Amino acid sequence: MNRSAQPPWLAVMLIRLLAPKVDREVILGDLAETFLATAEANPAQARADYWRDVARSAPYLALSRVRHWSAVRRVALAVVGALLITTLWDYGVSRNTAYWLATRTEPLPLITIRSLYFVLFGLGSVLAGLWAGALLIRRNDSLATLLVQRLLPVTLLIVGCSLALMIATTSAAAPYVITKTLVAVATILLGASIVVPRRRRD
């Protein structure tokens, strides 16, 4: 079998990493069956579909796996995750926006910028709280679904666009700009891949 008739190995690794052990091989089997059905006629399309499926499935699988963990591990992840989200949101959105507003040709009053910063920071904290809740409340399916289907892509798109905005409006050293550009592109692509539906073939 040539390489193009094989599912992308990195996507397979991602599923192995994220999927709960009990479902791992079955999910890989389902993905392989769908992939092989398309790969004969159009290998490139099959690989693209495989990646899109994995990207859209990753949050569900990760959440599903974590919800089978012990309470101690879930609490630890909720705390670390909430801190991480708060920090990323702070640097990616709140500070970026405040910096952008302060460095415009006609900057807004300081009190307005500070207020806006705290409102945005508060939104990030609410988001972190929701994530922590979804991890801690094992039975709260609607909250988990809401987070995965709606808030995750929206968060990724906001953070990505905010980073892109900062890159476009500031001058900085090349490695810094390249790193931020890569993060911005990856974040936007991941967010978009969750909300853009897979093409149906009848």
Place this chain on the structure above:
Amino acid sequence: MAQAAKNLGEFEILVLSAVVRLGKDAYGVRIRADIEQTTGRSVAVGALYATLGRLSDKQLVASTLGGATDSRGGRSKRFYTLTNLGRERLRSAVQSFERMFSGLSLE
């Protein structure tokens, strides 16, 4: 409150209906294709298995592993069937919808 906790979600109802419709052929790929064909909405494999796992935790579906096949890269299928409780809950959900929609005029 206890009744609310027992309610099935929309996607759970779609999955249970697909499992009933497919009978002995109810496994991941087929369930997904059935939902996509009947509703027109795209289903992520992760969303399907997260829901099947939840339904299994609630003892609404049971599963058995099939044999490995070449068309799946040598991996097995997992076949799903409704338990008596699952059938009862789906029937109750369908009856609720029927009551809700009876006499409804959208003209």
